[in-house]
Amino acid sequence: MTSPVAPPSSGADDLTRRTAADLAAAIASGEVSAVEVTQAHLDRIKAVDADVHAFLHVSGESALEQAQAVDRARAAGEPAASPLAGVPLALKDIVTQQGVPTTAGSRILEGWIPPYSATVTRKLLDAGVVIVGKTNLDEFAMGSSTENSAYGPTRNPWDLTRIPGGSGGGSAAALAAFEAPLAIGTDTGGSIRQPAAVTGTVGAKPTYGGVSRYGVIALASSLDQVGPCARTVLDTALLHEAIAGHDRLDSTSIEDFAPRVVDAVHRGTTDGVRGLRIGVVKELSGEGYQPGVLESFTTAVRTLQDAGAEIVEVSCPNFEYALATYYLILPSECSSNLARFDAMRYGLRVTTDAAGAALVSAEEVMSATRGQGFGAEVKRRIILGTYALSAGYYDAYYGSAQKVRTLIKRDFERAYARADVLISPASPVTAFPLGEKVDDPMAMYLNDLATIPGSLAGIPAMSVPSGLASDTGLPVGLQIMGPALGEERIYQVAAAFEAAYAAQHGGLVPDLAPELEVAAR
Amino acid sequence: MTTVSAPMxxxxxxxxxxxxxxxxxxxxxELGTATKMFCGCPTTYGGEPNTQVCPVCLALxxxxxxxxxTAVEYAIRIGLALNCTIADWCRFARKNYFYxxxxxxxxxxxxxxxxxxxxYLDVELDDGSGETVRIEIERAHMEEDTGKSTHMGGRTGRIQGAEYSLLDYNRAGVPLVEIVTKPILGTRAAAPLVARSYVRALRDLLLSLEVSDxxxxxxxxxxxxxxxLAPAGTTELGTRTETKNVNSLRSVERAVRHExxxxxxxxxxxxxxVQETRHFDESTGTTSSGRSKETAEDYRYFPEPDLVPIAPDREWVEQIRGALPELPWVRxxxxxxxxxxxxxxxxxxxxxxAVGLVEQTVAAGATAAEARSWWSAYLGQQAKTEGVALTELAITPAQLARVITLVNEGALTTKLARQVIDGVLAGDGEPxxxxxxxxxxxxxxxxxxxxxxDEALAAQPGVADKIRSGKVQAAGAIVGAVMKATKGQADAAKVRELVLRTLGVEG
Known part of the structure; x- marks a missing residue:
């Protein structure tokens, strides 16, 4: 299945098949209206989402209103609000949007309607981007398959019996199923990159602090980062520029940092990777990686080499401890971040016990609500984190984890002294069958083996499709990592790789996705 | 909850x-900043419940x-006034517990x-002895206030026995500075007085720093x-209790004494x-057991990852130091x-x-003795009668200084001066x-x-004769008649002089 495949029957005249850049240009030129584009995507969602289940909420009415506003502005002769004006977007349901239900994939927030919007949401709406709905995710972004969503899993459009990755499986599947050309994800340990890899789409985790987290429901504050997802590197870059930048409401957001990633993409497309040193991380391959994934990765390395890059091998010995470190820091922070879900001010409130008797004290109500409102994985991590922060254990667990985190950062610094960017597979395996790992948390955690080191170091990293695995026929993602603030470099390499791949194969990976059986429904 | 029995x-x-x-x-x-510690909500006291809230202080x-x-600046001001070292770099942390x-x-x-x-803070004892005790300060740190629970339906207003509770988050997130002393040892019988004097001194200091009301x-x-308590003469520390709800200077003293x-x-x-939190009851002057600290309360502190560290610029700190007001006791x-x-x-x-009032009256031209006398005597009485503080009287130090000047110029007698002040207090204008x-x-x-x-002498010829014959003290009757005739607007000494001169008698 690695050979070029003819585009699906629906063809290029189908608005849902087009890129965001293309649609924005078509809307700006008057070739098509924003309402038509939005309606086409709403129709597509209606046709396929019963199978895919990428969305938890579809905002048809407000999306069409936003599209109308874009069309009206154009009719009035106003310049486009942004290079993405009128383009539909799927918003991960962990980002608040005023007036639209936000659940974070959890029962505990069922029915909650935020009275305010995240900074990212405001930026998107200001840019004229049309938000078509909220996408499914593992509960509070804890998971690698979306099977931890309280509202049922999302299915991978490449094979509906398989997982779409996680936690941002909904956003990635929406892209792969052509339900939206753009999506927002959040990445704490790989929740943008791993779903992108297993759905054959593109996803970028910016440098920590590159995008405001205000209004994004926190999992682990020192790791969380919002990022852009799309089917092409250019679309991802356009979305990146729309959401990036300092926000006075998030003091951890970086001041005076606005990477010109769209320019970098053009540079990558025209100049390629000639003269760049690309480091292959020794520790991010081998044991635990599926042969088909490693094969695709090796091919990708050769493609980059052929395009003029100098390939060097680098070693990051402390990556061995990354998973253990991550699973101390994340649960610690999340145990505290999730304490606010207590039934006092919003969300689920359980007021009777199992036998139907009324619960009397606030403590009982809190306890019962959290008992029923949180799923098993969330509880597991809250308990882990509570333990790791306890008096007498803090130094041994949270304290040591922070030290190892520093060592991992130093590994990266040393590696970037030898290479401009680092590469690895983004996910050790291609999409696995639903249910295969739900009862084995450790096996599930291993899906983020390659993405977690970058999360701990706060560096920018992205996944671009490197083809289909010869053993499963499913998409494989190439992870490109840059030094902190090195967004432009990784976009340049990603664009160069994407162009080289397209030249070799006559098309891009997302176009190879099987047509979903719309008619059968 | 332990059963309540009268403590021995x-x-x-x-x-x-x-x-x-x-x-x-x-x-x-509670710092007197206009807005809360971590959001832009107002900090005004006494608003309708849950009207001064936003996504941040409601933890949406x-x-x-x-x-x-501004809260950081106030905290630094407090730290400097307490002779503390100001951290080059510090962080917030999360103190985790459910409430x-x-x-x-x-x-x-x-x-x-x-x-x-x-x-440290050098504290003058409140007993008038003039004795000073140095209280060592461990730390002053920033934090946020909680909301307020009101427990309804119970007898005591406490959570035990209440039917339901109401929550008001207006106070949630109001900036606080917590000032913690090192252990205060060796005060012996004076411990309650030292505690009271310390809190009083701290209150005066904070007021002068203009960081809180x-x-x-x-x-x-x-x-x-x-x-x-430790056995007398030993240095070991005993098991401690922490008494909360101590809401007046008198209560500080009583609570320590009671414990x-x-x-x-x-x-x-x-x-x-038992190491525990105890609750002070103002009405009985006793403490009672709250929650025990032995079983619970592992706060699982860790650095707040949603905030960047605070590294106060040295120049800024020195600026704040330079702008510190004169400390109240120094002044x-x-x-x-x-x-x-x-x-x-x-x-x-x-x-x-009245220190400030006297200072301003002196600045407006009066002598210190005159100013003190008016503020502490006549105006003190007026304030007491009206049931207001001296500073709330409707007369300014400048107005009082003008009245004093008029008296010194001979334009007013003391008695008239009081009437002028009454007029000013009544809102009739400038003196x-x-x-x-x-x-x-x-x-x-x-x-x-x-x-x-002349008229008075003519009306009382007998008295006039007595004076002429040398009974000078009889002049008082004539003076009284003149004062009556002039409705008190004459200078009595001058009238007396005139009476004697008219009758050719030396005073």
Whole structure:
């Protein structure tokens, strides 16, 4: 299945098949209206989402209103609000949007309607981007398959019996199923990159602090980062520029940092990777990686080499401890971040016990609500984190984890002294069958083996499709990592790789996705 | 909740002979910033419940804090005034525990990296002895206040026995600075007085720093008193209790005294002290057991990842230091020396909150003695009658200074001056306007006065004869008649002089 495949029957005249850049240009030129584009995507969602289940909420009415506003502005002769004006977007349901239900994939927030919007949401709406709905995710972004969503899993459009990755499986599947050309994800340990890899789409985790987290429901504050997802590197870059930048409401957001990633993409497309040193991380391959994934990765390395890059091998010995470190820091922070879900001010409130008797004290109500409102994985991590922060254990667990985190950062610094960017597979395996790992948390955690080191170091990293695995026929993602603030470099390499791949194969990976059986429904 | 039984109390003097008290005082100050510690909501006291809230202070999902720069400045001001080191770099930390009036279920506070540490405060004891005690300050750190729970339906207003509770988050996120002393040792019998004097000194200091309105009755200054007893003469520390809800200076003193007596009784009876939070009851002057600290309360502190560390610029800190106001006791000593007042006179002025008024009256031209006399005597009475503070009287120091000038110029007698002040207090305008409107000027026209004297002498020829024959004291009757005739607007001394001169008698 690695050979070029003819585009699906629906063809290029189908608005849902087009890129965001293309649609924005078509809307700006008057070739098509924003309402038509939005309606086409709403129709597509209606046709396929019963199978895919990428969305938890579809905002048809407000999306069409936003599209109308874009069309009206154009009719009035106003310049486009942004290079993405009128383009539909799927918003991960962990980002608040005023007036639209936000659940974070959890029962505990069922029915909650935020009275305010995240900074990212405001930026998107200001840019004229049309938000078509909220996408499914593992509960509070804890998971690698979306099977931890309280509202049922999302299915991978490449094979509906398989997982779409996680936690941002909904956003990635929406892209792969052509339900939206753009999506927002959040990445704490790989929740943008791993779903992108297993759905054959593109996803970028910016440098920590590159995008405001205000209004994004926190999992682990020192790791969380919002990022852009799309089917092409250019679309991802356009979305990146729309959401990036300092926000006075998030003091951890970086001041005076606005990477010109769209320019970098053009540079990558025209100049390629000639003269760049690309480091292959020794520790991010081998044991635990599926042969088909490693094969695709090796091919990708050769493609980059052929395009003029100098390939060097680098070693990051402390990556061995990354998973253990991550699973101390994340649960610690999340145990505290999730304490606010207590039934006092919003969300689920359980007021009777199992036998139907009324619960009397606030403590009982809190306890019962959290008992029923949180799923098993969330509880597991809250308990882990509570333990790791306890008096007498803090130094041994949270304290040591922070030290190892520093060592991992130093590994990266040393590696970037030898290479401009680092590469690895983004996910050790291609999409696995639903249910295969739900009862084995450790096996599930291993899906983020390659993405977690970058999360701990706060560096920018992205996944671009490197083809289909010869053993499963499913998409494989190439992870490109840059030094902190090195967004432009990784976009340049990603664009160069994407162009080289397209030249070799006559098309891009997302176009190879099987047509979903719309008619059968 | 332990069953409530009247606690056994040991005789105070006996307790002090047997044990040495060790104290630690934690004072929470609500800062007087316009907005909250981590969001832009107003901090005004007394608003309708839940009207001064936003996504941040309600801890809505996704909301994030940002630090209030003014609150940091106030904390630094406090730290500097307490002779503390100001941290080059410090962080907030999360103090994790569940409580319904704390929206995030953690308090954003400071833990092992406070903004200010290692200071001291020299405290003059409140007993008039003039003796000073140095209280060592462990740290002053920033944190946020919780919301307020009101427990309904119970008898005591406490959570035990309540039917339901109401939550008001207006106070949630109001900036606080917590000032923690090092253990205060060796105060022996004076422990309650030292505690009270410290809180009083701290209150005066904070007021002069203009960082808080320090209203203990409204909870903007709150004191928790830690107390333990050790056998007299030993240095070991006993098990401590922490008494909360100590809402007045008097309560600070009573709470410490009560805990000394209560713990003493237990220890003498061979019982152990339970490490716990105790609740002070204003009405009975006793403490009762709150939650036990032995079983619960592992706060799982860790650095707040949603905020960047605070690294106060050295130049900024020095700027704040340079702008610190004169400390209240330094100012008082300076003014007392300038004015030449006795300790007693000065203490009375301080007690009446009149130091500033006297200072301003002097600045407006009066002498210190005149200013003190008017503010502490006549105006003091007026304030008492009206039931207001001196500073709330409707007369300014400048207006009083003008009245004093008129008296010194001979334009007013003391009695007339009081009437002028009454006019000013009644809102009749400036002193000169009151004088004009009410015709209160001294009758100094010698012709008019002479006529009045002549008239009075003619009316009482017998008295006139007595005076002529040398009974000078009889002149009082004539003076009285003249004063009556002039409605008190004559200078009595001058009238007397005129009477004697008219009759050719030497006074």
């Amino acid at each position: 109390l040991m005789d105070y003097d006996e307790a002090i002979e047997t044990f040495d008290p060790a104290m630690g005082l934690e004072v929470h100050v 999902p996704g909301a994030m804090p940002t630090v209030n720069r 319904p009036d704390m929206p995030k279920n953690f308090q954003t506070s400071q833990y092992d990296e406070p903004i200010a540490f290692n200071g 320090v209203r203990m009755d409204q909870g903007s200054l709150r004191c928790d008193a830690n107390l333990s 000394i007596q209560r713990q003493g009784a237990r220890l003498v009876a061979g019982e152990r002290i 008082r000593a300076r003014l007392q020396a300038d004015w030449g007042f006795s300790d007693l006179e000065m203490r009375d002025l301080v007690a009446a909150d 000169d306007e009151v004088v004009a409107a009410r015709g209160l000027a001294v009758v100094s026209d010698d012709g008019a006065l002479q006529a009045a004297v």
